[in-house]
Amino acid sequence: MGILIDAMKNRKSVRTFSNKKLDESIIDKIKKYIKDVDNPFGIKIDIRFLNAKENGLISPVISGEEYYLAQKVERQDNYDLASGYSFEKVCIYAKTLGLGTVMLASTMNRSTFEKVIDVKDNEVMFVVSPIGYESNKRTMVESLLRKSINADTRLPYEKIFFDKNFDNGIKSLDGNTLKDLLEVIQKAPSAKNCQPWRIVIDDNKIHFYEYQTIKTRPIGDIQRFDMGIALAHFDMARSECNIEGIYSFENPNIENNMDLQYVITFNLK
Ligand SMILES: Cc1cc2nc3c(=O)[nH]c(=O)nc-3n(C[C@H](O)[C@H](O)[C@H](O)COP(=O)(O)O)c2cc1C
Structure with a gap:
């Protein structure tokens, strides 16, 4: 099985992180991947790697996180498809590096994130995601949340x-x-x-x-x-x-x- 298929088959969202800092070399790899990430629509997705504390970024369902990814895109045809495509490629790449992510569209302080990445009137930020090493134990908040949306099940x-x-x-x-x-x-x-x-x-x-x-x-x-x-x-x-x-x-x-x-x-x- 290829490394990407393996990562996609074994992925799960991560909301509890270990507070461990990422090595500069890993951060560089992520930033380089983000710079080159593509989508079939040829639309530029602006994805940022952000330090959580320096920017005051938090989410009520996330703990132990040191970094976030956030994206923005100009409104145009297929901006939604292109955003999901490119952002997920980054998340799967992170998984191949041993890092966890979870996309957040609702449970975060949206206005703070939008301000930090300077979302303009003609731009949209769909999601953000913490990125880092998974803790070996989920918080109660994460366990309850996963249960409430049946996160471990899939349609047949x-x-x-x-x-x-x-x-x-x-x-x-x-x-x-x-x-x-x-x-x-x-x-x-x-x-x-x-x-x-x-x-x-x-x-x-x-x-x-x-x-x-x-x-x-x-x-x-x-x-x-x-x-x-x-x-x-x-x-x-x-x-x-x-x-x-x-x-x-x-x-x-x-x-x-x-x-x-x-x-x-x-x-x-
Ligand atoms: C576009 C999008 C938005 C999401 N928004 C949130 C969110 O606001 N809060 C949250 O805790 N999880 C959010 N999630 C994570 C989903 O709940 C999760 O992917 C789903 O329950 C399946 O679980 P799994 O990713 O572990 O397989 C979002 C996922 C996607 C793709």
């Missing part, structure tokens, strides 16, 4: 992966050439663990749909940010499995009774 395959249309849920991925790519989508983090991704595989076309259950906020639709995370997982697994292709927007208008919103199509080579 047949509720998220479909063959040709939404009536044919895929029950097993055994023998499926896309097994690793789909498995890591199921493991992806999402706001309130709602897992909005619904994916139809029609021969060489993979259509991504969103099942929106969280209302759009002033920053935008946080579940399109989640969709960007799913695309990042799909692409990181693709790169390790050498599965090539290109993205396109060509809504196949597949009938469904859940008011699903079409997002994007991946065309396998």
Whole structure:
């Protein structure tokens, strides 16, 4: 198994940190990765590595953290997908370095973070994340929070992966050439663990749909940010499995009774 697939399969959000400082060499690696991180939309995502104490950054659900990541992006088409994509790539990279993260869209002092990274009127900060070494024991707050949103559970395959249309849920991925790519989508983090991704595989076309259950906020639709995370997982697994292709927007208008919103199509080579 490749290092990224391994990291995606074994990832979990971390909210309790060990107060251990990061070596300068690790901080440099993260900053370099952030500088070069891409997304399929060619949109620049401004991601900052911040010292928590120096900037007065805190969250009621996080403890023992020394550093945060925060992002901002200019409003434009697909700014939400691109933000989720690039930010998750950084989180998975952090995991390969032995570091924990958790995306926070609500439980942090948003206005302080926005001020520190100077979010302008035409810009949006979707999430921030603490980054550091995981403590060996979770706080009670973290344990209760994970329980309350069923953070350890995921929808079964047949509720998220479909063959040709939404009536044919895929029950097993055994023998499926896309097994690793789909498995890591199921493991992806999402706001309130709602897992909005619904994916139809029609021969060489993979259509991504969103099942929106969280209302759009002033920053935008946080579940399109989640969709960007799913695309990042799909692409990181693709790169390790050498599965090539290109993205396109060509809504196949597949009938469904859940008011699903079409997002994007991946065309396998
Ligand atoms: C866009 C986004 C926003 C999130 N916002 C918060 C948040 O405000 N507070 C929090 O404690 N967790 C937040 N989370 C973490 C999710 O609750 C978590 O990913 C989910 O419960 C699944 O758990 P896991 O990441 O450990 O697999 C967020 C995750 C995402 C992707």
